[in-house]
Amino acid sequence: LAKTTQPISMDSYEGQEVNITCSHNNIATNDYITWYQQFPSQGPRFIIQGYKTKVTNEVASLFIPADRKSSTLSLPRVSLSDTAVYYCLVGDPNSGYSTLTFGKGTMLLVSP
């Protein structure tokens, strides 16, 4: 499984756009990139998944360059409730079974 590297923590203010970058230098051809969000004492929540270029949903955007060795999760106009740990994961969704390999994630703190 490809290893991922993310910043340990980030700070932002309400209303700002936040970009969290994840490095995955040894990503495999069939791997997808997935991001999860976790609030304290809760299970992680799926945010977004992509393979290449750009993916957008109602919550976030995911930017993936052509070499796919990194990806950036973009959260538009964050609010206090976006304070959470964000995990970047890489894996093949079509493998025999799908496990999620979590790192330590990025702790995002949004201040007023």
Place this chain on the structure above:
Amino acid sequence: ETGVTQSPTHLIKTRGQQVTLRCSSQSGHNTVSWYQQALGQGPQFIFQYYREEENGRGNFPPRFSGLQFPNYSSELNVNALELDDSALYLCASSTGQGLEQYFGPGTRLTVT
């Protein structure tokens, strides 16, 4: 559509005892995965069940075992509890392959 539920919410056990944690998967999901999350760490994969069969296992000793029932609910059993087993235990359900898993709120286990 009901989400993933886990019971109990909290549990305190003594070293050497045995514990059973329970999980009800989201409606329509046939795959259940269990994760252990120590304080300040990302969730670590324990094992996965697909249609009542173990479908993959992480780096956990045999005293961690599980079951999946015909209704796709699941149990995690841990024998001979150790202090290091204190953690949040998360259950996640999905439709099989794929990286989008739906997590329950977790069971906080404390071993004294």
